Amino acid sequence: xxxxxxxxxxxxxxxxxxxxxxxxxxxxDVEQVIFVKRFTYSSNHYYTEFINSRWLPGGNLCVxxxxxxxxxxxxxxxxxxxxxxxxxxxxxxxxVFAWKRGPQDGYRIYxxxxxxxxxxxxxxxxxxxxxxxxxxxxxxxYPHGTDDLCPCYLPDGGIVFISTRCQYGILCDxxxxxxxxxxxxxxxxxxGLAKLSNSSVSETGPSxxxxxxxxxxxxxxxxxxxVSVKGLWAMRPxxxxxAEIYGNDVALPPTLNFGRVIPGQPHGYVVMGVPHYPQxxxxxxxxxxxxxxxxxxxxxxxxxxxxxxxxxxxxxxEGQGGAWHKDAKGQGSLFADAYPLSAELFLVAHKPAGxxxxxxxxxxxxxxxxxxxxxxxxxxxxxxxxxxxPLRPRPVPPVPVSPVNPELAARNEAACxxxxxxxxxxxVPRGTVKYLRILEQVPxxxxxxxxxxxxEYDQQHIVITxxxxxxxxxxxxxxxxxxxxxxxxxxxxxxxxxLQALDGNCLAVQTERTxxxxxxxxxxxxxxxxxxxxxxxxxxxxxxxxRLAFGRAPSRPGPQPGEALGQRPLHYPVDVQPxxxxxxxxxxxxxxxxxxxxxxxxxPTQKFSVSYEALVPERRKGFHDRGLLGLxxxxxxxxxxxxxxxxxxxxxxxxxxxxxxxxxxxxxxADPAQQARAERLARKHADVVAQLKDEEMLPLMNWIDTxxxxxxxxxxxxxxxxxxxxxxxxxxxxxxxxxxxxxxxVAVRPLRSG
Numbered sequence: 001x002x003x004x005x006x007x008x009x010x011x012x013x014x015x016x017x018x019x020x021x022x023x024x025x026x027x028x029d030v031e032q033v034i035f036v037k038r039f040t041y042s043s044n045h046y047y048t049e050f051i052n053s054r055w056l057p058g059g060n061l062c063v064x065x066x067x068x069x070x071x072x073x074x075x076x077x078x079x080x081x082x083x084x085x086x087x088x089x090x091x092x093x094x095x096v097f098a099w100k101r102g103p104q105d106g107y108r109i110y111x112x113x114x115x116x117x118x119x120x121x122x123x124x125x126x127x128x129x130x131x132x133x134x135x136x137x138x139x140x141x142y143p144h145g146t147d148d149l150c151p152c153y154l155p156d157g158g159i160v161f162i163s164t165r166c167q168y169g170i171l172c173d174x175x176x177x178x179x180x181x182x183x184x185x186x187x188x189x190x191x192g193l194a195k196l197s198n199s200s201v202s203e204t205g206p207s208x209x210x211x212x213x214x215x216x217x218x219x220x221x222x223x224x225x226x227v228s229v230k231g232l233w234a235m236r237p238x239x240x241x242x243a244e245i246y247g248n249d250v251a252l253p254p255t256l257n258f259g260r261v262i263p264g265q266p267h268g269y270v271v272m273g274v275p276h277y278p279q280x281x282x283x284x285x286x287x288x289x290x291x292x293x294x295x296x297x298x299x300x301x302x303x304x305x306x307x308x309x310x311x312x313x314x315x316x317x318e319g320q321g322g323a324w325h326k327d328a329k330g331q332g333s334l335f336a337d338a339y340p341l342s343a344e345l346f347l348v349a350h351k352p353a354g355x356x357x358x359x360x361x362x363x364x365x366x367x368x369x370x371x372x373x374x375x376x377x378x379x380x381x382x383x384x385x386x387x388x389x390p391l392r393p394r395p396v397p398p399v400p401v402s403p404v405n406p407e408l409a410a411r412n413e414a415a416c417x418x419x420x421x422x423x424x425x426x427x428v429p430r431g432t433v434k435y436l437r438i439l440e441q442v443p444x445x446x447x448x449x450x451x452x453x454x455x456e457y458d459q460q461h462i463v464i465t466x467x468x469x470x471x472x473x474x475x476x477x478x479x480x481x482x483x484x485x486x487x488x489x490x491x492x493x494x495x496x497x498x499l500q501a502l503d504g505n506c507l508a509v510q511t512e513r514t515x516x517x518x519x520x521x522x523x524x525x526x527x528x529x530x531x532x533x534x535x536x537x538x539x540x541x542x543x544x545x546x547r548l549a550f551g552r553a554p555s556r557p558g559p560q561p562g563e564a565l566g567q568r569p570l571h572y573p574v575d576v577q578p579x580x581x582x583x584x585x586x587x588x589x590x591x592x593x594x595x596x597x598x599x600x601x602x603x604p605t606q607k608f609s610v611s612y613e614a615l616v617p618e619r620r621k622g623f624h625d626r627g628l629l630g631l632x633x634x635x636x637x638x639x640x641x642x643x644x645x646x647x648x649x650x651x652x653x654x655x656x657x658x659x660x661x662x663x664x665x666x667x668x669x670a671d672p673a674q675q676a677r678a679e680r681l682a683r684k685h686a687d688v689v690a691q692l693k694d695e696e697m698l699p700l701m702n703w704i705d706t707x708x709x710x711x712x713x714x715x716x717x718x719x720x721x722x723x724x725x726x727x728x729x730x731x732x733x734x735x736x737x738x739x740x741x742x743x744x745x746v747a748v749r750p751l752r753s754g
Contacts, residue, residue, distance in 0.1 A: 026066060026367070027341055032391035033064045033377065034095065034114075036083045039360040040384045041280040046230075046255050047170075047202040047219065048178055049280060050084070050147050052139070055103040056360060059083055061095060063114070063391060064365065064378050071378070074116045085387055087152045087207075088114075092393045096122070096151040096159055104133075106147040109161055114391065122190035123148040126165065136446050138177040149181065152206040152214070154237045155397040157188040160196070160206045160214050167740070168443040169461060170201055171470040172226045172636065176449050176461035183216060185237065196239030197517050198494050200443040200471050205258040209234060212397035215245065215269075217257045222441060222498060223469055223513045223633040223651070223707050224642040227276040227312060230255040232269070239519045240402040245269070246288055248514055249295045251643045253309040257281055259288075262340040267291040270340045273302075275309045276639075282334040282357055283315065284308055285346060285368060295645060303346065304335055304372050312640050315357070330357025335368070337387040344370050347377075347388040360384065402522070409521030414493045415554045416516075416524055419547055420485040421501055423528025425510055428501075428648045433509055436487055437500040438476035438557045439706065441515055445740040448714040455718040457607050458620060458636055462714045466608055467619040467634045468707050472714060474737050475702070477557030477566020478502065485528065486549035490556055493520040495738075500705065501529060501648075505666050506560045506698060507659075508652035508705040560702075562695025569712030569737040572612055573729070575699035577602040580611050582696075583688050598626070604729070606720050608710050615658070616708050627674075630655030632708055652705035657681070659704055662689055662697060713737040715746050 037059035043049045057080055060073040073079070078099055084107055086097035093114055098107045109123040126132065129145045136144040151161040161184055168180035182203050183196040197203060199218060206216045214237060219230040231247020246269070247256045253273035258281065262268035267290040274283035285303040292299040302308065306318040316324050317332030325332075332353045339347040350366040351359065364379030365388045378385060408415055421433050448462050457463035464472050479489035481501075491497050496515035500508045510529055518524065549555075559566040580588070580600040587593060588600040590610075600611040617625035619637035631651055633642050649670065653659035660667040660678035662685075669675040682689055703709070711718065713732035717725045727747045736743045 027345075027390075029392050030341070030390040031066055033066065033347065033365065033388050034086075034088060034391045035062055035064060035365055035378075035388045036060075036086060036097075036386045037062055037380060037383050038083050038386055040358050040362060042358045043280055045178070045277045046257060046274055046279060046281050047181070047204060050100075050107055050149060051142050051178060053280075055082075055141070057082055057102075059383055061086060061097055061112070062385075064388075066377070069378065071380075072116075074114065075110075075112055075119060077119075085150045088389055088391065088394075089153050090155075090394050090396045092391055094118075096153060098149045098151060098161070103141065104143050106143060106145050106164075107149050109148045109151050109159070122159070122186065123161075123163075123193075132167075132446075136449055138175055142177065144177070144179070147179075147181075148184075150205060152208065154185065154214070155208070155212045156237055156399045158185050158192070158237060159188065160185045160237065162203055162206065165193075166195060166198070166443070167446040168200060169446060169449065171221075171444060172201075172459040174453060174456040174459045174461050179446075180443065183214070183235070183239070185239075194239075195494070196235065196519070197242070198443065198496055199517070200441055200496065204230075207258070207260050208397055209261050210395075210397055212237065212400045213241075215259050215261065217255070217259065219255075220514060221470065221635050222515055223511065224635065225251065225638060225640045226470060226635045227254050227639045228641060228643045230257060230276075232256055232259045232271065236400040236402050238402050239517070240522045241400070241524065242517055244294075244514075246271075246290055246294050246299060249643050249645055250297060251640050252311070253283065253286075254312060254640055255281075255283075255309075256286070258337060260338070260340055262287070262343050265343055268340075268343055270303070270338045270346060272336060272338060273300075273309055275314060276312055278314070278328060279330065279357055280336075282330070282336045282349075282351070282363075285335050285338045285348065287343065303338075303368060303370075304333070306372060307333055307335070317353075331355065336363065338368065339387075339389050341390070347390070348374075349384070349386045349388065350374055402519075404521035405523055406521060408490065408493075408523070412493045412520050413490045414518030414520065414522040414524065415488070415490050416497075416518070416526070417547075417550060417554075418481075418485075418487040418526055418528060419550075420528045421481055421487065422485045425501065425529040425648055428509055430485065431483070432503050433481050433485065433501045434504045435478040435481060435502040435506060435560075436489070437478050437502050437506070437508070437560075437705075438489070438491060439498040439500065440474050440476060440492070440738070441496040441498060442472040442474055442714075442738055443496075444472070444714050447740060447742050454721060455607075457718075462711075463607055463718050464711050464714070465707075465709050466613060466616045467637060468616065468632055469709065470635050472712075472737065473498070473706055473709055474569050474712070474734065475567070475706075478506065478560050479555040479557055482548035484548050486547035488549035488552065488554045490554045491518055493518050493522065500652075505663075505694075505701075507654050507667065507701055509654070510648045511651050511705070513646070560698055562693075562698055565734075567734045569732050569734055570703065570706055570709045571712030571731060572703060572710045573602065573609065574712075574731055576703050577609065577611060579692075579696050579700055583691060604720055604723070607718055612710055628656065628658040629704055629708060630657070630659070651707070653701040656704050659701055661685065662692060662700070664689060664692075715739075715743055717747070 039056035041049045041053040082100045084098035162181040164179040170178040213234040218233045232245035235242040259271040269288040284307045310316045314328030336349040346368040351362040355362040363384035365377040367375040501510045587595040603610045661681040716727040
């Protein structure tokens with residue numbers, strides 16, 4: 001279709017959207033609307049607006065008078081920069097906003113009175129900002145220092161915002177030019193800066209819930225598609241009690257961003273459904289009813305039903321007769337920044353059909369009514385308008401209380417209380433689970449950057465795995481589960497903690513494919529596996545329950561049977577290859593010795609080793625899988641998917657032919673054909689199986705249970721071309737694996753030129 005035909009196609013399918021809403025009246029207390037004028041961002045991902053949008057300065061923070069249609073600029077002296085997002089104080093007297101001075105400056109946070117007086121800067125570049133830019137800049141257009149964005153007022157007088165001050169790189173960015181934003185807070189005077197979360201990939205869009213918690217979008221992938229899940233989470237203003245609100249099991253739309261609660265609707269929210277790329281947080285408006293099952297798509301109602309994101313890489317628009325057309329250019333009707341006035345009435349930024357999604361002046365301010373009808377409020381033909389919000393006071397939410405255990409806080413630890421691990425763990429007989437394994441997903445620090453791309457693989461700037469997960473995992477150890485299914489244990493604070501339920505042989509029964517971030521001194525309680533927020537327990541209530549683990553001091557993670565230490569990196573050459581060297585390579589060696597065509601030698605390949613590449617499925621050059629490891633999740637293969645809840649025993653060694661073959665009857669596979677194959681192989685390898693010791697088997701099973709990681713840290717050279725370098729494939733310590741600064745043995749890498 002040519003552009004004219006496409007425009008007609010979309011227009012015919014969106015008549016309701018274009019129609020005026022006769023007789024519509026704004027709520028009586030909405031007389032003015034505050035908004036941002038800004039040329040449309042041109043970023044290529046939803047989270048890279050501040051990284052790779054074209055530098056198009058201009059615009060302002062503005063107020064629209066709905067009666068006179070007059071627009072007033074609050075800070076005309078800042079019109080030479082770019083305004084990002086803002087928030088209005090609860091008394092509607094002040095505005096906090098993010099602003100970028102020039103193309104080589106980071107965004108900083110400012111505050112101004114609604115009458116334009118009292119402008120002040122609240123965040124500033126770090127003391128080492130110039131050094132960061134020299135060291136980490138990749139592309140000339142992005143300084144790669146720090147950025148502070150998307151501020152939001154807190155009920156305790158503070159301000160929450162997102163920032164790159166964590167200095168983490170996005171895990172699926174081989175060039176390592178995309179930086180992670182996590183939640184920070186500061187006091188109302190700009191002091192008391194504190195990091196609230198530790199995500200490996202970006203968090204965005206904080207807003208306030210009526211109970212005083214911060215609602216935000218968290219992007220994460222823990223053994224699931226890398227672009228599938230950007231769902232709604234909430235935390236208290238101090239970062240404690242983080243909990244899923246919606247979307248952790250929803251693949252499409254891949255991004256649910258800028259959520260807000262609907263007034264008077266305890267379970268009602270509105271959220272933008274947008275693609276991962278290419279776009280600018282524009283897409284479709286979705287209303288959520290979270291009284292419905294949150295592990296499904298059932299809570300979602302499309303308020304703009306003629307636009308959707310039904311796959312990655314662009315937008316889908318409904319045309320005449322209900323036919324849908326995919327368009328990466330986004331020339332249909334698009335929406336952004338939905339602000340709910342009621343369950344049926346929303347302020348929105350909107351682009352009518354015709355121009356592409358990144359048209360610099362394509363968006364205006366509209367009312368969205370019911371199922372897709374819109375009414376124009378204001379447009380500036382020279383520049384886009386964004387983020388409309390009523391200029392009126394709001395109730396101040398309560399300040400949630402967050403008790404802190406001072407002893408735990410002093411050790412930078414938190415405590416977790418599980419009432420009954422069997423809650424939600426269907427098909428697992430009581431008495432099966434004996435331990436919980438404590439794992440951590442470690443973000444990739446900027447300090448692990450290198451010049452060039454020789455150590456990149458499958459979008460991993462520093463390769464960790466072959467076609468499995470993209471982030472680093474480390475192990476903290478195991479803790480006991482009591483006979484009644486309860487557990488009580490400490491975990492490191494400010495870490496992305498993943499739990500696995502284990503049987504008596506330390507084999508994974510169930511794996512948590514997400515993480516929880518605990519703050520120092522926090523004490524949290526949950527009911528069990530796969531709980532929903534509605535079933536979560538309050539610490540005070542949990543402590544009163546008559547659970548065996550709650551009557552004792554919390555356990556400290558310790559070693560698994562046969563291990564010297566519980567805390568260790570997960571490093572294939574040390575954990576797994578020695579077993580193959582001792583028992584397997586005499587038959588499964590090179591050339592004619594490769595029985596069954598399976599070579600289990602540790603001979604280095606370009607990025608890994610012969611045995612590792614022989615076992616792990618190949619997904620990049622045509623799918624190939626020997627079927628020995630069970631379900632191995634490839635976070636990049638596909639990028640969307642793998643988000644659905646998996647039952648017990650679906651992942652890990654208890655789904656693996658190799659695991660069952662070597663287990664001496666401890667593993668029985670659910671698939672009869674796979675079990676028969678494992679039994680045949682066990683008989684064929686009976687002499688080897690008889691020689692294996694439990695302490696040899698545990699690291700192999702551990703490796704399969706944790707989705708087949710190869711390297712145990714982000715540090716050092718990987719590619720075979722660096723084999724003579726002193727930091728080539730060096731075995732890391734646990735402390736080095738978790739560290740954010742390069743160990744002394746890492747080769748010095750020159751600072752980048754400007």
